Amino acid sequence: MTRRTGNATSDDIYTVVAHWRAGGISGDFCAQETTNPTPGQTARFPEWIDIPILQAMTSLGITSPWQHQVDAWNSIAAGRATVIATPTASGKSLAYIVPIVARLLSRPSARALLLFPTKALARDQESTIRRFIDLCGADLKTVVYDGDTPGDVRRKARTEAHIIITNPDMLHTGILPHHTAWAQFWAGLTHVVVDEMHTYRGIFGSHVANVVRRLQRVCGFYNARPIFIGCSATIGNPGELGEALFGAPTTLIDKSTAPTGTRTFVLFNPPVVDPVMGIRASAHRIAARMGADLVLAGVTSLIFCQTRRGVEIVLRYLRDKVRQNGGDPGRIRGYRGGYLPLLRREIETALQQGDVDAVVATNALELGIDVGALDAVLLCGYPGTIAATHQRAGRAGRRQSPSLAVLIAGNAPLDQFLAREPAYLLHSTPEVALVQPDNVTILLAHLRCAAFELPFATTDRFGTLGIEDTDAALSCLTAESDLVLRNGRYHYIGSAYPAAQVSLRDVGNPVVVVQQESGEPLAEVAWRAAHFELFDHAIYQHEGETFEVQRFDPAASKAWVSPVPPVYYTTAVAQSRIAPLATHATTDGPGGTIFIGDVSVVENVVGCKKIKFRTHENLGYDEVSLPPLQMETEAVWVQLHEHALRDWPPDITPLALDGLRHALHQVTALRLMADPRDIATLLQGPHLDAPDAIHAETAALDPDATASPTPPPVTLYLYDTHEGGAGLMERAFASISLLFSDAQTLIRGCPCPDGCPACIGPLPVPAHHNLKDIAARIAAHLVVVHGD
Structure with a gap:
């Protein structure tokens, strides 16, 4: 078959969709929306743009910039902190490259720092910036400074580079703590760019906000006042997020004037294969x-998948189908976190050069890496947020060509809710991105790092933190013997190098996957995820191949694997327990008492299921022994009053409660406009799974606790999955009655008779005793609790 890579026409896309709708594929087309192409709105180049830049733009085929680019250039040139939040492929990179290069051309001592969330994106942008500088005919040095940069290049970069491209992790551990070696760079720093700003949310964003505070302290020491520039995909609060990250008001550029091609979006629901279970x-x-x-x-x-395992499963299925129909399976590649850098760059290059027909990826390709001309995007399951859906769908048709995006709904309640209510997905505002830089755990960690970099005066502020609060936090660190107060200044005296002890992204170091036979590293897996993917005898999938984990050593952060035939894959079975640590507020009502406060969460992988490829048959269960994972976070919990449950059969009530828990998780993510992975739910109490474990866990966390003859009440927990919390629970507590009302609506709106995975989640037995109705009635009791 002759390929027309990146050159599909509207007719090509229409033919495929028409084939599906004519019965070529079974299922329901819940929505199909086509957006007509829109023309661009151009503007004249500002008068301050120099001739070399005009020549470079002409070489790129740009004779008139887009209006939003000119707006951004003028805002940055005026010295204002600026956030550019326009859609994918709208020219955001040139919106900051042009004013930065203009300053570097006019002032040779000027410097710029560009932050990208991933190494791959940093190196992709490096080539774009270097090409632009070359077209300007300028002698400006651009250097990527990350863990892969050779030592000799690093040394020269500190004094010779005009533009440093790095990531927050390297800035945190490798640059700021050694700022004295960068004195010339700091003294000339005029611009700081934070690209893909929408990724800096939750705990990661809270860390990065504190890294920016430390950066600003160091800049102040060298009398530099750089202009901060943020670039973001479409989110609900780009200006607010920029102010939280930069600690200052920002000018927001969020109206794109770039042209768009014809875009078709389809929401597809797979056919029911088990009417009884609703699967x-x-x-x-x-x-x-x-x-x-x-x-x-x-x-x-x-093709976007939600998990690494999903990537490997779809990759195998897709290659087989293309092979069976005479295609070349070698032109179909996988791409996900965990692949080693050389393999990822090889795949990226193949995409850009048109040597790949399809790529199956996780959100690792959601960011702005240049993937060449793509015609279609398939989303295998709802990504969890409207913003992520827009971002992934926008990867197709990046060059004004026609494009197709298909969201394939999964069995999860959220997916099925959107399949029944497609307007919510198509017409709702994207989610807000929240950060909480004053999270105590994060704040204290970065104050240690900041004090290591420069002493604090007792009258100093740390970012937007007031003088009194900053001094109180520093006094706390002094009491812990990390700092000492001498002559009105706090000095770091700890023995450890503090930045090395603080991870911006994950608890613990990443786990290296090693091929046992060769000893060669195969991939990296995040610390927490490794406990769920790399336990002994787990099946690990990589680039379409399957491996069995021979040994996982958490202490060494390594797992050794050997190749095996692709017979089955494994899924971890975990047990979680929660113990309240402190209560901040409560509210009472006839159905139960609702609390908000701090909790300790313990997760323990206790076993795994073996699931056969293709048939998804459960081939058995193995026990797993791993040390537990523990964190402290924020939670909202409901202690149900006994009378709220007494009307229901005792053998069915636990299943109904678990169905309500499942529905609450889904609607909370929607209502709070949060990623579902940022929230978790748990049910504890008598007559539930392992009821005695709650007593044991509480006693372990509180040595002074004594056993109570009264069994604890049934408690439903809703908690933040990030250490210390990211501010979600305050919003959940304020709208808890509405959340239970939404859960009731989700359950009652499902067309199944008695409960199914689309409303109350997967069930251990077929639904009976009107399980769905009981779950909805329990939710109704809890709506009355707040009555708001």
Whole structure:
């Protein structure tokens, strides 16, 4: 088959979609929306743009910039902190490259610092910036400074580089603590760019906000006042997020004037395969089927999966289908976190050069890496947020060509809710990104780092933290013997190098996956995720191949694997327990008492299921022994009054409660406009799974606790999955009655008779005793609790 890489026409895309709708694939087309192409709105170049930059723009084929680019240039040139929040492929990079290069050309001592969340994106942007500088005919040095940069290049970069491109992690551990070696760079620093700003949310964003505070302290020491520039995909609060990260008011540029091509968005629901349980066909299988149709029709495609395991499953299915139909499976690649840098760069290059027909990826390709011209994007399951859906869908048609995006709903309640209410997805405002830089754990960690870099005076502020609060936090560190107060200044006296002890992204070091036979590293897996993916005898999937974990050593942060035939994959079975540590507020009502406060969460992987490829048959269960993971975070919890449960059969009530828990998780993510992975739910109490464990866990956390003859009440927990919390629970507590009302609506709105995975989650037995109705009635009791 002759390929037309990146050149599909509207007719090509229409033909494939028409084939599906005519019965080429079974399922429901819940919504299809086509957006007509829009023209761009251009503007004249500002008068302060120099001739070399005009020549470079002409060489790029740009004779008139977009109006929003000119607005951004003028804002930055005026010295204002600026946030550019326009859609994918709207020219955000040139919006900051032009004013930075203009300053560097006019002032040779000027410097710029560019922060990207990933190494891959940093190196991708490096080539874009270098090309622009070359077209200007300028002698400006641009250097990527990360863990892969050779030592000799690093040394020269500190004094010779005009533009340093790095990531927050390297700035945190490798640059700020050694700022004296960068004195010339800091003295000339005029611009700081924080790209892909929407990724700096939750705990990661809270850390980065404190890294920026430390950066500003160091800049102040060298009398530099750089202009901060943020670039973001479409989110609900880009200006607010920029102010939280930069600690200052920002000018927001969020109206794109770039042209767009014809875009078709389809919401597809797989067919029901088990009417009794309400289970639909696997989204993975549908994605492979649709992907094969697109590839064989010459439509270059990107398939997003929610998990690494999903990538490997779809990759295997898709290659098999393309092979069976005479295509070349070698032109279909996987891409996800954990692949080693050389492999990722090879795949990125193949994409840009049109040597790939389809890529199956996690959100690692959601960011702005240049992937060339793509015609279609398939989303295997709802990504969790409207913003992420827009971002992924926008990866197709990046060059004004026609494009197709298909969201394939999974069996999860949130997916099925959106399949029944597509307008919510198509027309709702994207989510807000929250950061909480004053999270005590994070704040104290970065104050240690900041004191290591420069002493604090007792009258200093740390970012937007007031003088009194800063001094109180420093006094706390002094009491812990990390600092000493001498002559009105706090000095760091700890023995450890503080930045090395603070991870911006994860608890613990990443785990290296090693091939046992060769000893060669294969991939990296985040510390927490490794406990769920790399336990002994787990099946680990990489680039379409399967491996069995021979040994996992958490202390060494290594797992050794050997290749095995692809018979089954494994899923971890975990037990979680929560113990309240402190209560901040409560509210009472006839159905139960609701609390907000701090809790300790313990997760323990205790076993795994073996699931056969293709048939998804459960082949058995193995026990797993790993040390537990523990964190302290924020939670909202409901202690149910006994009379709220007495009307229901005792053998069915636990299942109904678990169904309510499942629905509450889904609607909370929607209502708070948060990623579902930022929130978790747990049910504890008598007559539930392992009821005695709650007593044991509480006693372990509180040595002074004594056993109570009264069994604890049934308690439903809603908690933040980030250490210390990211501010979500305050919003949940304020709207808890509305959340239970939404959960009731989700459950009652499902067309199943007695409960299914789309409303109350997967069930250990077929639904009976009107389980769905009981779950909804319990929710109704809790709506009355707040009555707001």
